[in-house]
Amino acid sequence: MSVTPKITQAMIDAYDEYTHLTLDRRGFMARLTGLAGSAAAASAILPLIAASPARAALVDPQDPRLSTLWAKFPVGDTEMRAYVAKPAEGEGPFPGVLVIHENRGLNGHIQDVARRLALEGFIAAAPDFLSSEGGTPPDDDAARELIGALDAEHTIAEAVGSREWLAALPGSNGRVGAVGFCWGGGLVNSLAVADPDLAAGVAYYGRQPDAEDAPKIKAALLLHYAGLDERINAGIDAYRAALEAAGVPHEIYVYEGVNHAFNNDTSAARYDKPAADLAFQRTVAFLRERLSAG
Structure with a gap:
């Protein structure tokens, strides 16, 4: 035994x-x-x-309720690659959501998250921010090294371009939000600073931007943090104060007793289903409210 x-x-x-x-x-x-x-x-x-790619997806990639595809589109001198999932049926148009990956790159787990959001009535597009490096490698350590070497300003520009592409995609209502995890959560915060046309941002345990940049943010923000994540949580108070001073609509939730990456169901030790489920419910409700065309 x-x-x-x-x-x-x-x-x-x-x-x-x-x-x-x-x-x-x-x-x-x-x-x-x-x-x-x-x-x-x-x-x-x-x-x-560690995260295990062998763990089963929560939404089958062949789910008949969804339409999925791999798309390519230019952003500056980069040909971006993205996994796109949307409802297979429905009148539309649908709001768009960028799904921004962790520092492991665009892996099966992030594709699964895109499918989950598509089942909730969004066009979900998960760009690969290692597109300029030949795409996300299968090895996590290699992906982390490549992401660590990315130029921050270039990456933010790719995120802005991805938002613009998704807003113009057939079937989109033109309103786009972004959901990011870990490294991607930090990129959501940076995208909100850089892109006044981003309608909503949801950052899961993401690094905060400089407080002086908060007045540049036009998007409404939903910020999820793990109670045991001291490294990231050290920036919460200053960010909260800056958002309040700038009048940026925001909601902040700290899920007590859970670890960084609590949403990642491929990591058995850190995944916390009750916190992940509650955060996802809040995320969907927030995005529906902020991205409706009316």
């Missing part, structure tokens, strides 16, 4: 440092081995903390 290894908060914190800060893989595995007590235990624990 197999026994599920015990995963501690210190192990999850070490993984967060490895995937977002300066700890390299060798250093992370050494720390995890020390925390777990042996190399064998560390090897058993790692797949439970």
